Amino acid sequence: MCGIIGYAGKKQAAPLLLDGLKMLEYRGYDSSGIAVFDGGEIKMSKAKGRLENLDVLTDGGKKLGGVIGIGHTRWATHGEPSDINSHPHVSETGRFAVVHNGIIENYLDIREFLTAKGFTFKSQTDTEVVVQLLEYYHKGDIFETIRKTLNKLKGSYALGILAVFEPNKFFAVRKDSPLVIGLGKRENFVASDIPAVLKHTRSFILPDDKDIAVVDGNGVLLYNSNHELVERKRFEVDWDVESAKKNGYPHFMLKEIHEQPKAVEQTIAACIKGGEIAFENVDYSEEYVKKLDKLYIVACGSSYHAGMIGKYFIERNCRIPAEIDLASEFRYRRPILDENTLTVVISQSGETADTIAAMREAKEHSSRVLAIVNVVGSTIAREADDVIITRAGPEMAVATTKGYTTQVLTLQLLGLYLAGKLGRTGGEYAKYLEEIKCLPSAMQEVIDGKEQLQILASKYFGNDKAFFIGRGNDYALALEGALKLKEISYIHAESYAAGELKHGTISLIEQGSLVIACLTGDELYDKTLSNAEEVKTRGALVIALVKRGHTAIEGQAKHVVELPALSDEIMPCVAAVSLQLLAYYIAAARGCDIDKPRNLAKSVTVE
Numbered sequence: 001m002c003g004i005i006g007y008a009g010k011k012q013a014a015p016l017l018l019d020g021l022k023m024l025e026y027r028g029y030d031s032s033g034i035a036v037f038d039g040g041e042i043k044m045s046k047a048k049g050r051l052e053n054l055d056v057l058t059d060g061g062k063k064l065g066g067v068i069g070i071g072h073t074r075w076a077t078h079g080e081p082s083d084i085n086s087h088p089h090v091s092e093t094g095r096f097a098v099v100h101n102g103i104i105e106n107y108l109d110i111r112e113f114l115t116a117k118g119f120t121f122k123s124q125t126d127t128e129v130v131v132q133l134l135e136y137y138h139k140g141d142i143f144e145t146i147r148k149t150l151n152k153l154k155g156s157y158a159l160g161i162l163a164v165f166e167p168n169k170f171f172a173v174r175k176d177s178p179l180v181i182g183l184g185k186r187e188n189f190v191a192s193d194i195p196a197v198l199k200h201t202r203s204f205i206l207p208d209d210k211d212i213a214v215v216d217g218n219g220v221l222l223y224n225s226n227h228e229l230v231e232r233k234r235f236e237v238d239w240d241v242e243s244a245k246k247n248g249y250p251h252f253m254l255k256e257i258h259e260q261p262k263a264v265e266q267t268i269a270a271c272i273k274g275g276e277i278a279f280e281n282v283d284y285s286e287e288y289v290k291k292l293d294k295l296y297i298v299a300c301g302s303s304y305h306a307g308m309i310g311k312y313f314i315e316r317n318c319r320i321p322a323e324i325d326l327a328s329e330f331r332y333r334r335p336i337l338d339e340n341t342l343t344v345v346i347s348q349s350g351e352t353a354d355t356i357a358a359m360r361e362a363k364e365h366s367s368r369v370l371a372i373v374n375v376v377g378s379t380i381a382r383e384a385d386d387v388i389i390t391r392a393g394p395e396m397a398v399a400t401t402k403g404y405t406t407q408v409l410t411l412q413l414l415g416l417y418l419a420g421k422l423g424r425t426g427g428e429y430a431k432y433l434e435e436i437k438c439l440p441s442a443m444q445e446v447i448d449g450k451e452q453l454q455i456l457a458s459k460y461f462g463n464d465k466a467f468f469i470g471r472g473n474d475y476a477l478a479l480e481g482a483l484k485l486k487e488i489s490y491i492h493a494e495s496y497a498a499g500e501l502k503h504g505t506i507s508l509i510e511q512g513s514l515v516i517a518c519l520t521g522d523e524l525y526d527k528t529l530s531n532a533e534e535v536k537t538r539g540a541l542v543i544a545l546v547k548r549g550h551t552a553i554e555g556q557a558k559h560v561v562e563l564p565a566l567s568d569e570i571m572p573c574v575a576a577v578s579l580q581l582l583a584y585y586i587a588a589a590r591g592c593d594i595d596k597p598r599n600l601a602k603s604v605t606v607e
């Protein structure tokens with residue numbers, strides 16, 4: 001996903017812009033660029049490839065004077081990665097420069113319209129139509145110019161705009177793409193995400209869609225679409241800069257795996273107070289919960305896998321139907337929604353396009369929407385009716401780890417919260433409430449035992465395929481384990497419900513096939529043990545994840561990874577750490593770009 005940044009203040013802008021772009025690298029990119037205004041003209045430098053190329057080109061930014069500037073990291077959507085397709089894009093006369101995150105869906109129509117007006121285009125990008133529209137519409141009033149341009153655009157955008165006739169400021173505007181405004185001391189910033197400017201400020205404002213931000217060194221003015229000055233929500237960020245850095249770890253992913261016990265502890269502390277479960281921004285009446293006849297749990301990727309565990313937990317403890325859906329399917333299948341349906345959307349980034357669309361679909365059909373997100377101020381966090389913020393803190397690696405386990409935990413806490421509203425606090429309720437508090441130490445124990453996973457990785461990193469199997473929660477765990485492995489090691493890893501093997505997949509099992517069998521649940525242990533035996537007799541090499549004390553597996557598995565023994569329902573967060581570490585060490589042994597895997601982005605803001 002692209003990243004944008006903007007600066008207005010008293011310091012030389014270019015070095016600050018470069019520094020900020022480095023904190024946006026985690027989003028995935030293939031080129032970068034910056035543009036500054038030096039009082040006379042717009043100066044620009046951009047390059048394909050890593051940010052180091054831009055750094056060298058501009059001598060760390062020193063070659064570009066000026067105290068106003070915008071910058072960009074590009075994740076190509078229209079036009080291959082190249083110098084000319086990199087942002088910023090400058091208008092024909094050089095009066096405007098633009099950086100953009102998002103997609104202009106009608107860019108071909110606009111390109112045709114402007115070409116007919118005599119404009120020529122240098123790049124293959126959708127973004128270039130924005131800067132040329134500004135040129136076309138400008139007759140003197142910059143707000144009118146920007147408004148007319150925005151009215152022409154269909155799609156999503158977070159824009160940074162430089163205009164030579166506005167020498168001491170720059171403009172920024174968003175629609176359906178993330179944008180934060182950072183308020184410093186005699187300097188102000190915009191960025192796609194908080195880490196880009198966290199070094200300079202902890203105070204942020206979130207503009208609404210189509211608010212035009214006018215940013216200079218003295219302050220920020222926000223105008224709504226009726227050109228009225230508006231105030232928007234200001235908030236302070238309690239992260240520290242270090243939490244957005246590697247702190248000595250070789251990769252963000254390994255750091256974030258190690259941060260999980262603390263992230264889980266913080267999530268528990270935020271939601272369990274005096275033995276009661278309470279969420280800061282969620283307060284459902286007993287009457288509302290009792291009237292619910294269905295939950296939809298909707299997400300993508302790892303968030304979907306977390307949702308599966310939430311489904312099982314909520315249905316078992318609340319006896320409310322909880323349907324799990326991939327957001328990209330949900331949004332097109334005309335789901336049956338009404339005021340007695342609660343739609344839970346899960347998204348670490350809060351910016352996933354399909355999940356945003358699913359949320360809007362639910363809201364359009366009278367379903368209340370509860371969002372579980374990790375990024376304050378994200379689009380989903382702002383538009384949902386109710387929001388639970390997971391306490392994972394900034395997650396920079398594309399492969400989610402602490403974002404995922406804090407989602408699983410939050411869904412289990414939500415299940416207990418709803419059960420409490422339904423008066424279903426008998427049975428396992430009290431036990432789960434107690435055991436959840438053991439999660440941080442149990443996860444730390446798995447991390448402390450990482451050497452076994454390093455050894456397994458050294459044995460099997462050369463494999464080109466792997467199967468993950470499990471039942472119930474272990475099936476959801478197997479899905480997540482397969483995704484972790486495939487997305488960072490590029491090994492073809494697939495997951496199957498263990499009971500499904502005999503319906504086709506077992507034909508793929510041959511001598512030496514690597515099968516990771518997830519048997520962390522007592523209830524279905526024997527069933528999955530039989531599946532492990534099935535694949536072993538056909539030549540598979542089984543690595544089994546079990547609770548400590550299960551010895552029967554030793555006859556079927558080549559390797560057994562023993563885990564701290566908690567209730568079946570509480571095991572997913574514990575077992576996930578093993579699979580994350582296994583995937584990490586295999587990818588490291590294969591020399592993969594672990595934090596920025598090929599073709600992937602930290603949040604997928606396009607369909």
Ligand code: AGP
Nearest residue numbers: 301302303347348349352399400
């Ligand atoms: C997880 O490791 C992947 N990077 C990916 O599947 C991710 O979970 C998915 O894109 C959803 O992202 P979100 O949670 O930010 O919506």
